[in-house]
Amino acid sequence: MHAIPAARYLARRKRQNLLLGLLALVALCMLLLGVSVGNGVVRLPLGLSEHELALFVRLRLPRVLMGALVGAGLAMSGTLAQAVLRNPLASPFTLGISSGAALAILLGGASQWGMAGNAFVFAALTAFAALGFARLRDSRPETLILGGVAIMFLFSAATSLLQYVATEYEVQAIVFWGFGNLGRVGWSELGMAAVMILLPVPFALKLSWDLNALLAGEETASSLGVNVRRLRIGGILAASLMAAGAICFTGVIGFIGLVAPHIARLALGAEHRFLIPGAALFGASLVTFSDVLARNICPPQIIPIGILTSFLGVPFFFWLLMRKGQNHA
Numbered sequence: 001m002h003a004i005p006a007a008r009y010l011a012r013r014k015r016q017n018l019l020l021g022l023l024a025l026v027a028l029c030m031l032l033l034g035v036s037v038g039n040g041v042v043r044l045p046l047g048l049s050e051h052e053l054a055l056f057v058r059l060r061l062p063r064v065l066m067g068a069l070v071g072a073g074l075a076m077s078g079t080l081a082q083a084v085l086r087n088p089l090a091s092p093f094t095l096g097i098s099s100g101a102a103l104a105i106l107l108g109g110a111s112q113w114g115m116a117g118n119a120f121v122f123a124a125l126t127a128f129a130a131l132g133f134a135r136l137r138d139s140r141p142e143t144l145i146l147g148g149v150a151i152m153f154l155f156s157a158a159t160s161l162l163q164y165v166a167t168e169y170e171v172q173a174i175v176f177w178g179f180g181n182l183g184r185v186g187w188s189e190l191g192m193a194a195v196m197i198l199l200p201v202p203f204a205l206k207l208s209w210d211l212n213a214l215l216a217g218e219e220t221a222s223s224l225g226v227n228v229r230r231l232r233i234g235g236i237l238a239a240s241l242m243a244a245g246a247i248c249f250t251g252v253i254g255f256i257g258l259v260a261p262h263i264a265r266l267a268l269g270a271e272h273r274f275l276i277p278g279a280a281l282f283g284a285s286l287v288t289f290s291d292v293l294a295r296n297i298c299p300p301q302i303i304p305i306g307i308l309t310s311f312l313g314v315p316f317f318f319w320l321l322m323r324k325g326q327n328h329a
Contacts, residue, residue, distance in 0.1 A: 075283025180306025196245025255313020
Protein backbone atom coordinates (compact mmCIF):
# COMPACT_ATOMS: atom_id res chain seq x y z
CA MET A 1 0.00 0.00 0.00
CA HIS A 2 1.43 3.34 -1.06
CA ALA A 3 1.90 6.06 1.54
CA ILE A 4 -0.61 8.88 1.43
CA PRO A 5 1.07 12.09 0.24
CA ALA A 6 1.35 14.79 2.88
CA ALA A 7 -0.89 17.19 0.94
CA ARG A 8 -3.61 14.58 0.59
CA TYR A 9 -3.33 13.69 4.29
CA LEU A 10 -3.66 17.34 5.34
CA ALA A 11 -6.62 17.83 2.99
CA ARG A 12 -8.34 14.82 4.51
CA ARG A 13 -7.75 16.11 8.04
CA LYS A 14 -9.07 19.53 7.04
CA ARG A 15 -12.20 17.92 5.59
CA GLN A 16 -12.76 15.84 8.74
CA ASN A 17 -12.35 18.86 11.01
CA LEU A 18 -14.75 20.84 8.81
CA LEU A 19 -17.32 18.05 8.94
CA LEU A 20 -17.03 17.86 12.73
CA GLY A 21 -17.64 21.59 12.90
CA LEU A 22 -20.71 21.23 10.68
CA LEU A 23 -22.00 18.36 12.82
CA ALA A 24 -21.56 20.49 15.93
CA LEU A 25 -23.54 23.28 14.22
CA VAL A 26 -26.31 20.83 13.27
CA ALA A 27 -26.45 19.53 16.85
CA LEU A 28 -26.71 23.11 18.13
CA CYS A 29 -29.53 23.82 15.66
CA MET A 30 -31.35 20.69 16.85
CA LEU A 31 -31.03 21.91 20.44
CA LEU A 32 -32.51 25.28 19.48
CA LEU A 33 -35.29 23.51 17.60
CA GLY A 34 -35.94 21.29 20.60
CA VAL A 35 -36.35 24.18 23.03
CA SER A 36 -38.39 26.28 20.58
CA VAL A 37 -40.97 23.81 19.25
CA GLY A 38 -43.62 22.28 21.46
CA ASN A 39 -47.18 21.03 20.91
CA GLY A 40 -47.11 22.25 17.32
CA VAL A 41 -46.17 25.80 18.33
CA VAL A 42 -42.83 27.43 17.44
CA ARG A 43 -41.76 29.91 20.10
CA LEU A 44 -38.26 31.01 20.98
CA PRO A 45 -37.52 31.03 24.74
CA LEU A 46 -37.41 34.84 24.73
CA GLY A 47 -39.87 37.24 26.28
CA LEU A 48 -41.51 34.54 28.38
CA SER A 49 -43.51 35.42 31.44
CA GLU A 50 -42.11 34.50 34.83
CA HIS A 51 -44.37 31.45 35.05
CA GLU A 52 -43.55 30.33 31.50
CA LEU A 53 -39.84 30.80 32.13
CA ALA A 54 -40.04 28.67 35.29
CA LEU A 55 -41.78 25.88 33.36
CA PHE A 56 -39.23 26.17 30.55
CA VAL A 57 -36.26 25.87 32.95
CA ARG A 58 -37.84 23.09 35.00
CA LEU A 59 -39.33 20.96 32.22
CA ARG A 60 -38.37 21.77 28.62
CA LEU A 61 -34.67 22.62 28.98
CA PRO A 62 -33.58 19.54 30.99
CA ARG A 63 -35.64 17.33 28.65
CA VAL A 64 -33.91 18.64 25.53
CA LEU A 65 -30.44 18.52 27.10
CA MET A 66 -31.06 14.98 28.34
CA GLY A 67 -32.12 13.93 24.85
CA ALA A 68 -28.89 15.25 23.36
CA LEU A 69 -26.81 13.67 26.13
CA VAL A 70 -28.55 10.29 25.80
CA GLY A 71 -28.11 10.31 22.02
CA ALA A 72 -24.41 11.10 22.35
CA GLY A 73 -23.93 8.40 25.01
CA LEU A 74 -25.68 5.68 23.04
CA ALA A 75 -23.79 6.61 19.87
CA MET A 76 -20.38 6.51 21.59
CA SER A 77 -21.30 3.26 23.33
CA GLY A 78 -22.22 1.72 19.99
CA THR A 79 -19.01 2.98 18.38
CA LEU A 80 -16.89 1.37 21.09
CA ALA A 81 -18.86 -1.89 20.96
CA GLN A 82 -18.48 -2.15 17.17
CA ALA A 83 -14.75 -1.45 17.45
CA VAL A 84 -13.75 -3.83 20.26
CA LEU A 85 -16.01 -6.64 18.98
CA ARG A 86 -15.13 -5.91 15.34
CA ASN A 87 -18.77 -6.30 14.41
CA PRO A 88 -20.73 -3.65 12.46
CA LEU A 89 -24.04 -4.87 13.92
CA ALA A 90 -23.00 -4.42 17.54
CA SER A 91 -24.79 -1.79 19.63
CA PRO A 92 -26.17 -1.50 23.17
CA PHE A 93 -29.61 -2.49 21.83
CA THR A 94 -28.66 -5.45 19.59
CA LEU A 95 -26.30 -6.90 22.22
CA GLY A 96 -28.94 -6.78 24.94
CA ILE A 97 -26.97 -4.28 27.03
CA SER A 98 -29.88 -1.84 27.15
CA SER A 99 -32.31 -4.59 28.17
CA GLY A 100 -29.98 -5.74 30.93
CA ALA A 101 -29.54 -2.25 32.29
CA ALA A 102 -33.29 -1.59 32.14
CA LEU A 103 -34.02 -4.80 34.08
CA ALA A 104 -31.54 -3.76 36.75
CA ILE A 105 -33.28 -0.40 37.04
CA LEU A 106 -36.67 -2.08 37.39
CA LEU A 107 -35.29 -4.21 40.21
CA GLY A 108 -34.60 -0.94 42.00
CA GLY A 109 -31.88 0.41 44.25
CA ALA A 110 -31.49 2.07 47.62
CA SER A 111 -30.92 5.43 45.93
CA GLN A 112 -30.57 6.97 42.49
CA TRP A 113 -26.85 6.23 42.55
CA GLY A 114 -27.62 2.67 43.66
CA MET A 115 -30.01 2.27 40.76
CA ALA A 116 -27.40 3.68 38.39
CA GLY A 117 -24.82 1.27 39.80
CA ASN A 118 -27.18 -1.66 39.23
CA ALA A 119 -27.68 -0.54 35.65
CA PHE A 120 -23.93 -0.40 35.03
CA VAL A 121 -23.29 -3.84 36.58
CA PHE A 122 -26.02 -5.53 34.53
CA ALA A 123 -24.94 -3.70 31.37
CA ALA A 124 -21.32 -4.78 31.88
CA LEU A 125 -22.28 -8.40 32.58
CA THR A 126 -24.40 -8.46 29.43
CA ALA A 127 -21.59 -6.92 27.38
CA PHE A 128 -19.04 -9.44 28.64
CA ALA A 129 -21.48 -12.24 27.79
CA ALA A 130 -21.60 -10.83 24.25
CA LEU A 131 -17.80 -10.72 24.23
CA GLY A 132 -17.80 -14.40 25.21
CA PHE A 133 -20.02 -15.18 22.21
CA ALA A 134 -17.61 -13.26 19.99
CA ARG A 135 -14.66 -15.35 21.18
CA LEU A 136 -16.28 -18.73 20.48
CA ARG A 137 -14.27 -20.87 18.12
CA ASP A 138 -15.25 -20.39 14.48
CA SER A 139 -17.89 -17.87 15.54
CA ARG A 140 -19.27 -15.54 12.86
CA PRO A 141 -20.56 -11.98 13.33
CA GLU A 142 -24.10 -13.32 13.16
CA THR A 143 -23.38 -15.51 16.21
CA LEU A 144 -22.74 -12.44 18.32
CA ILE A 145 -26.02 -10.82 17.27
CA LEU A 146 -27.98 -14.04 17.83
CA GLY A 147 -26.45 -14.21 21.29
CA GLY A 148 -27.55 -10.64 21.92
CA VAL A 149 -31.07 -11.48 20.73
CA ALA A 150 -31.14 -14.46 23.12
CA ILE A 151 -30.08 -12.20 25.99
CA MET A 152 -32.79 -9.69 25.05
CA PHE A 153 -35.43 -12.44 25.12
CA LEU A 154 -34.15 -13.59 28.52
CA PHE A 155 -34.43 -10.11 29.99
CA SER A 156 -37.78 -9.57 28.27
CA ALA A 157 -39.08 -12.71 29.96
CA ALA A 158 -37.80 -11.47 33.32
CA THR A 159 -39.43 -8.09 32.69
CA SER A 160 -42.72 -9.79 31.77
CA LEU A 161 -42.56 -11.75 35.02
CA LEU A 162 -42.06 -8.53 36.97
CA GLN A 163 -44.95 -6.99 35.10
CA TYR A 164 -47.20 -9.96 35.92
CA VAL A 165 -46.63 -9.71 39.67
CA ALA A 166 -46.36 -5.91 39.83
CA THR A 167 -48.83 -3.37 41.12
CA GLU A 168 -50.61 -0.97 38.76
CA TYR A 169 -48.08 1.78 39.50
CA GLU A 170 -45.16 -0.59 38.91
CA VAL A 171 -46.68 -1.74 35.61
CA GLN A 172 -46.77 1.89 34.46
CA ALA A 173 -43.07 2.22 35.38
CA ILE A 174 -42.22 -0.92 33.39
CA VAL A 175 -44.07 0.39 30.35
CA PHE A 176 -42.19 3.70 30.72
CA TRP A 177 -38.80 1.96 30.67
CA GLY A 178 -39.78 -0.30 27.79
CA PHE A 179 -40.87 2.52 25.48
CA GLY A 180 -38.19 5.07 26.32
CA ASN A 181 -39.29 8.51 27.44
CA LEU A 182 -37.70 11.86 28.24
CA GLY A 183 -40.69 13.16 30.16
CA ARG A 184 -39.56 12.33 33.71
CA VAL A 185 -36.12 13.90 33.88
CA GLY A 186 -34.97 16.92 35.84
CA TRP A 187 -31.70 18.64 36.59
CA SER A 188 -30.55 16.05 39.17
CA GLU A 189 -31.13 13.16 36.73
CA LEU A 190 -29.39 15.14 34.00
CA GLY A 191 -26.35 15.66 36.24
CA MET A 192 -26.07 11.97 37.14
CA ALA A 193 -26.44 10.88 33.52
CA ALA A 194 -23.80 13.43 32.48
CA VAL A 195 -21.31 11.97 34.97
CA MET A 196 -21.85 8.40 33.72
CA ILE A 197 -21.75 9.30 30.03
CA LEU A 198 -19.01 11.94 29.95
CA LEU A 199 -16.62 10.38 32.47
CA PRO A 200 -15.42 7.63 30.06
CA VAL A 201 -15.05 10.01 27.09
CA PRO A 202 -11.38 10.99 27.69
CA PHE A 203 -10.55 7.31 28.17
CA ALA A 204 -12.37 6.39 24.94
CA LEU A 205 -10.54 9.10 22.99
CA LYS A 206 -7.24 7.92 24.46
CA LEU A 207 -7.99 4.46 23.03
CA SER A 208 -8.49 5.85 19.51
CA TRP A 209 -5.11 4.76 18.14
CA ASP A 210 -5.46 1.26 19.61
CA LEU A 211 -8.96 0.94 18.18
CA ASN A 212 -7.65 2.01 14.77
CA ALA A 213 -4.98 -0.67 14.98
CA LEU A 214 -7.58 -3.29 15.93
CA LEU A 215 -9.39 -2.61 12.66
CA ALA A 216 -6.54 -4.41 10.88
CA GLY A 217 -7.00 -7.53 13.04
CA GLU A 218 -5.87 -8.83 16.42
CA GLU A 219 -2.50 -10.07 15.19
CA THR A 220 -1.65 -6.77 13.51
CA ALA A 221 -2.74 -4.80 16.58
CA SER A 222 -0.66 -7.04 18.87
CA SER A 223 2.39 -6.61 16.62
CA LEU A 224 1.98 -2.84 17.00
CA GLY A 225 2.11 -3.13 20.78
CA VAL A 226 -1.61 -3.12 21.54
CA ASN A 227 -2.78 -5.26 24.46
CA VAL A 228 -5.94 -6.51 22.75
CA ARG A 229 -7.39 -8.21 25.83
CA ARG A 230 -6.98 -5.09 27.97
CA LEU A 231 -8.33 -2.93 25.14
CA ARG A 232 -11.47 -5.03 24.85
CA ILE A 233 -12.11 -5.08 28.58
CA GLY A 234 -11.60 -1.31 28.85
CA GLY A 235 -13.73 -0.61 25.79
CA ILE A 236 -16.56 -2.85 27.01
CA LEU A 237 -16.55 -1.22 30.46
CA ALA A 238 -16.60 2.29 28.94
CA ALA A 239 -19.39 1.33 26.54
CA SER A 240 -21.41 -0.24 29.37
CA LEU A 241 -21.08 2.83 31.61
CA MET A 242 -22.17 5.11 28.77
CA ALA A 243 -25.14 2.88 27.89
CA ALA A 244 -26.21 2.58 31.54
CA GLY A 245 -26.04 6.35 32.00
CA ALA A 246 -27.98 6.90 28.79
CA ILE A 247 -30.97 4.73 29.70
CA CYS A 248 -30.85 5.05 33.50
CA PHE A 249 -33.53 7.75 33.64
CA THR A 250 -35.08 7.52 30.18
CA GLY A 251 -35.64 3.81 29.55
CA VAL A 252 -34.66 1.84 26.46
CA ILE A 253 -34.12 3.99 23.36
CA GLY A 254 -33.22 1.58 20.60
CA PHE A 255 -31.03 1.69 17.51
CA ILE A 256 -29.33 5.07 18.06
CA GLY A 257 -26.18 3.17 19.10
CA LEU A 258 -26.35 1.27 15.80
CA VAL A 259 -27.37 3.99 13.36
CA ALA A 260 -25.28 6.97 14.50
CA PRO A 261 -21.83 5.26 14.34
CA HIS A 262 -22.47 4.04 10.79
CA ILE A 263 -23.66 7.44 9.56
CA ALA A 264 -20.60 9.04 11.17
CA ARG A 265 -18.34 6.40 9.61
CA LEU A 266 -19.73 7.08 6.14
CA ALA A 267 -19.09 10.82 6.58
CA LEU A 268 -15.81 10.86 8.52
CA GLY A 269 -14.12 7.54 7.88
CA ALA A 270 -13.07 4.87 10.34
CA GLU A 271 -10.43 6.77 12.34
CA HIS A 272 -11.77 6.79 15.89
CA ARG A 273 -10.24 10.13 16.83
CA PHE A 274 -12.89 11.68 14.56
CA LEU A 275 -15.44 8.85 14.59
CA ILE A 276 -16.17 8.94 18.34
CA PRO A 277 -17.02 12.69 18.55
CA GLY A 278 -18.72 12.53 15.15
CA ALA A 279 -20.98 9.68 16.25
CA ALA A 280 -21.75 11.54 19.49
CA LEU A 281 -22.89 14.61 17.53
CA PHE A 282 -24.97 12.50 15.14
CA GLY A 283 -26.58 10.66 18.06
CA ALA A 284 -27.35 13.89 19.89
CA SER A 285 -28.97 15.36 16.76
CA LEU A 286 -31.00 12.20 16.03
CA VAL A 287 -32.47 11.90 19.53
CA THR A 288 -33.16 15.63 19.81
CA PHE A 289 -34.94 15.65 16.44
CA SER A 290 -36.85 12.46 17.32
CA ASP A 291 -38.00 14.13 20.54
CA VAL A 292 -39.26 17.15 18.56
CA LEU A 293 -41.27 14.76 16.37
CA ALA A 294 -42.52 12.87 19.43
CA ARG A 295 -43.90 16.07 20.94
CA ASN A 296 -45.42 17.46 17.76
CA ILE A 297 -46.76 14.62 15.58
CA CYS A 298 -50.12 14.52 17.36
CA PRO A 299 -50.21 17.20 20.08
CA PRO A 300 -51.00 17.28 22.94
CA GLN A 301 -50.22 13.54 22.94
CA ILE A 302 -46.47 12.84 23.32
CA ILE A 303 -45.24 9.67 21.64
CA PRO A 304 -42.52 7.76 23.54
CA ILE A 305 -39.24 8.50 21.84
CA GLY A 306 -38.14 4.86 21.80
CA ILE A 307 -40.96 4.09 19.35
CA LEU A 308 -39.74 6.71 16.88
CA THR A 309 -36.09 5.65 17.08
CA SER A 310 -37.15 2.04 16.41
CA PHE A 311 -39.06 3.14 13.30
CA LEU A 312 -35.84 4.84 12.20
CA GLY A 313 -33.47 2.05 13.20
CA VAL A 314 -35.19 -1.12 12.00
CA PRO A 315 -35.01 -0.30 8.25
CA PHE A 316 -31.36 0.73 8.69
CA PHE A 317 -30.67 -2.56 10.51
CA PHE A 318 -32.16 -4.55 7.62
CA TRP A 319 -30.08 -2.49 5.18
CA LEU A 320 -26.94 -3.41 7.09
CA LEU A 321 -27.88 -7.10 7.05
CA MET A 322 -28.52 -7.04 3.30
CA ARG A 323 -25.31 -5.11 2.65
CA LYS A 324 -23.36 -7.62 4.72
CA GLY A 325 -24.97 -10.51 2.84
CA GLN A 326 -24.02 -8.97 -0.51
CA ASN A 327 -20.42 -8.60 0.67
CA HIS A 328 -20.23 -12.31 1.50
CA ALA A 329 -21.89 -13.31 -1.80
